[in-house]
Amino acid sequence: MEDCNTIGHAVVAVPHTGKIHKLGKSTLHIHTKYKNIRKRLQRQGKYQLLRQIKFRESNIIRNINHCISKNLDIP
Numbered sequence: 001m002e003d004c005n006t007i008g009h010a011v012v013a014v015p016h017t018g019k020i021h022k023l024g025k026s027t028l029h030i031h032t033k034y035k036n037i038r039k040r041l042q043r044q045g046k047y048q049l050l051r052q053i054k055f056r057e058s059n060i061i062r063n064i065n066h067c068i069s070k071n072l073d074i075p
Helices: 027-044 047-071
Strands: 010-014 019-023
Touching: 019 047, 027 047
Parallel strands: none
Antiparallel strands: 010 019
């Protein structure tokens, strides 16, 4: 069972064990960190470095989403 009403992370409850898992809690921190970096680089006019930072953030978030999907034990 998954809770979709959370903000920033996935909450998954395992009914047969009664445990609750909070997955992907670091995504909100990563988004704000890279948003500030992108804002600073855009002010400085360093657009090539800005593009590299965008891809780095995308890869980190993609990896976190991959790990979340692998931790969801859907029968």
